[in-house]
Amino acid sequence: MSQSYNRGLIEDFGRWKEFSAGMWAWIFHKFTGWMLIGYLFTHIAVLSTAIGAAQGETMMLASEQVDVYTGTIQGLESLFIIRVLEVGLLAVAVFHILNGLRLLMVDLGIGLTAQDKSFYASLILTGVITVASVPTFLTGVGL
Amino acid sequence: MAERYSSFTPGGTGWLLQRLTAAFLVVVLAFHFFQLHFVNHAADVTFMGTQARMENIGYFLAMVLFLIAGTFHGVNGVYNALVNQGLTGTPKKVVLGVLIIASVALIAQGIWVALAMSGMIY
Numbered sequence: 474m475s476q477s478y479n480r481g482l483i484e485d486f487g488r489w490k491e492f493s494a495g496m497w498a499w500i501f502h503k504f505t506g507w508m509l510i511g512y513l514f515t516h517i518a519v520l521s522t523a524i525g526a527a528q529g530e531t532m533m534l535a536s537e538q539v540d541v542y543t544g545t546i547q548g549l550e551s552l553f554i555i556r557v558l559e560v561g562l563l564a565v566a567v568f569h570i571l572n573g574l575r576l577l578m579v580d581l582g583i584g585l586t587a588q589d590k591s592f593y594a595s596l597i598l599t600g601v602i603t604v605a606s607v608p609t610f611l612t613g614v615g616l
Numbered sequence: 617m618a619e620r621y622s623s624f625t626p627g628g629t630g631w632l633l634q635r636l637t638a639a640f641l642v643v644v645l646a647f648h649f650f651q652l653h654f655v656n657h658a659a660d661v662t663f664m665g666t667q668a669r670m671e672n673i674g675y676f677l678a679m680v681l682f683l684i685a686g687t688f689h690g691v692n693g694v695y696n697a698l699v700n701q702g703l704t705g706t707p708k709k710v711v712l713g714v715l716i717i718a719s720v721a722l723i724a725q726g727i728w729v730a731l732a733m734s735g736m737i738y
Contacts (some may be wrong), residue, residue: 503697510690517726526663527732542663550659570642613659
């Protein structure tokens with residue numbers, strides 16, 4: 474027999490102090506989802522410089538003539554703020570992946586009684602992977 | 617008995633496709649991040665390097681499928697989030713229309729970019 478419980482109106486964010494693990498998981502999944510779809514549109518916009526590059530368009534990067542795709546990406550990557558945002562994107566993506574796996578398990582009815590623990594595990598693992606990736610993401614960029 | 621909270625139609629194809637694309641995206645998104653931040657560093661990306669990767673038909677198809685699955689999963693997620701917040705009636709239809717147009721535009725633009733990267737069009 475499946476169990477269900479009344480979660481109340483979660484859309485009322487004023488109730489946040491009453492939220493349990495599952496509700497936080499739901500909110501974080503939604504927030505990270507919005508970030509990721511927003512990023513996808515931005516990502517394709519930046520990568521669209523490949524169309525110009527394929528047609529031979531060039532630009533100046535550090536007083537060197539380079540194709541517009543290489544120049545745009547390397548120009549962005551030379552900015553510290555972009556590297557910080559990339560670390561943020563990694564954190565958002567890793568949490569969405571890990572919590573997504575948790576949701577697939579919930580859908581399959583696997584480990585339902587441990588759904589709160591698997592949310593905490595997703596959070597901790599996201600933190601660990603993000604922190605461990607910081608050196609890689611900040612390679613070769615100054616403030 | 618608690619109410620049913622999901623905005624998905626029970627047993628609907630939207631629900632199933634959201635899960636199927638999720639399972640695909642988990643693998644490809646992890647690969648994509650690993651490939652372009654740890655194997656190759658994003659700061660070292662060049663058009664020549666991108667072309668070399670995209671000329672491989674398997675990689676090219678994986679990236680195009682990644683784009684289509686990602687767009688569907690993301691936009692369907694946004695739509696369901698809005699329905700979940702109480703979107704109904706005409707605004708719901710308008711939002712659905714706008715999201716479909718945005719999705720088609722994103723996929724078309726992405727495929728154009730992928731073709732330019734692979735050297736199939738100039």
